[in-house]
Amino acid sequence: MRGSLVPLLITVGVFLAGTLACSLEFPHFASTLVLGDTLTDNAFLGVVAVGMTFVIISGGIDLSVGSVIAFTCVFLALAIQRHHVSPWLAFPAILAITAGYGAGMGALIHYFRIPPFITTLAGMFLARGLCFVLTTDSIPISHPLYQHLYLYAIDLPGRGKLSVIAMIMLAVVAVGMVIAHRTRFGANVYAMGGNRVSAEMMGVPVARTTIMIYMLSSGLAGLAGIVFSFYTSAGSSLAATGVELDTIAAVVIGGTLLSGGQGYVIGTFVGVLIQGLIQTYITFDGTLSSWWTKIAVGILLFGFIALQRGLAILSARGTRAVAA
């Protein structure tokens, strides 16, 4: 039902092989320091990618997440720094705003039959534009919570540290796995992605599920925005440009079928780590242009899409053989 395990196993295999290769080449690589850094540096990507996994499994796409992250950062910086709102008030407020934003996009997609690509593209421009209306400055956040967050990091054996934002990301991945594989909502998402018409006939509440999927994605983008604001202690309208594409890449490299119906949240997590691994390799090397990150991710994406096609053709042949 969740689809073949082969893409997931290949993703994990790529990650392990890559880690091994890096460890052999660079003596400092295999350390808890690099592990902690990778989790911290990619925390916002991990959080938003979990939401994107649900969207893509349901057969949709969400291009608005990068802008929603930027909007969240700007909103928090203005609220906390300029208007002295407590973060404990600002966080729930922005999560409610972003979740509502997603629910609106979900409703448009379902009731007006506007393709998710167009709806969320509009959502992307709208959220990014709003950032610049709010402020064009980059605002530092100097609230004590932001200043002292690093104190709550857990020391790993060795020199590494598991930061608070890395813990948030791991928690989101864990909860995402439970929702995807152990709840009615999760089952509905897979059913819709597999075949929307038959899902509807089987009694899946398509309207509610669609709205909830985009609510989840935008809400998690809001959470990723909070994580990003912790990461940089600042709000800038230019933050997280192009993150929606990195997120989609992580989901696809993680073995989720772009046409929907199949995929794993844990695969997405490994997909995020693979992107982090490539970036770390390139900085460790120090002579390669960092644009090689994009090239490597592009090659991996291409490989995984080809693999998905190949598996689909193989399984179609298998079904025919059984039918005959």
Next chain:
Amino acid sequence: MKLNRIAAVTALGIMAAAGTAQAAEMVVGFAQVGSESGWRAAETKTAKLRAHQDKVNLRISDAQQKQENEIKAIRSFVAQGVDGILLAPVVATGWDSVLREARDAKVPVFLLDRQIDTSDPTLYTAAVTSDTVLEGHMIGDHLAKLTNNKCRIVELQGTVGSSPAINRKKGFEEAIAAHPDMKIVRSQSGDFTRSGGKTVMESFIKAEDGGKNICAVFAHNDDMGIGAIQAIKEAGLKPGKDILVVSIDGVPDMFKAMANGEANGTVELSPDMAGPALKALIALKSNGTEPQKWIKTPSTLYTPATAAAEYKRRAPLY
């Protein structure tokens, strides 16, 4: 027996020599903004050159204009155990937590060409930047000399709110304040771009009776100055003669324009930011000399007299 001993001693000597050679090789990480302009590319190239001269193993990371990429780069430099980090910050805010990690790991950090906005200046070792107020002041003095302290000036400002635009304006105004007959009659932002400089200059010329009332244009950077030269030519006037052109940065195209007699002066913003930083880092590492918190790079005025030679000298950098 004796031969054996000689061999052993020689081997030890070679090993010791190899050991010191390895210790001398410093590894430095450079988190660079990107390669968006010619000046930025020249800064990276100069950094490589200086690292080669100082026998430093320089690892460069191009952040593609994204802060998160620069933060990631700093973290992996710390993880690699580099001896120092050079950071050209893409924005002023948001560096506290990652710089704290670098400080905890005892890795000195040098800021290049821009300052950061932080509550704790001990987070970085030193900043290597130019004195942007001085640049404005120097070009103002130069213009006063050219015009015998009498000039109606139009000004092309940089991006509104950016620190070079604010400081260059401030320095220029300080310089001309001493001369009552020098006045800025019009001032508008051309956003540091050629097209912006050209458009704004066109409107200035229209507004000032076809440009007859303008004695000189002061552009906050060379790119806008080059745009203004274009606009002056299209209005049928001679740039550098009918309307004087002065600006700041010292990019090759400006030297070319000066060599052609179309511009009257530029103050160079040195692309060699890494050189002084590496020198300070080496001094810090070898004998513990604390560097100055603000290392100023020299600002030099260039005039049409030497422009052709200077253009040739810079060609390999750009």
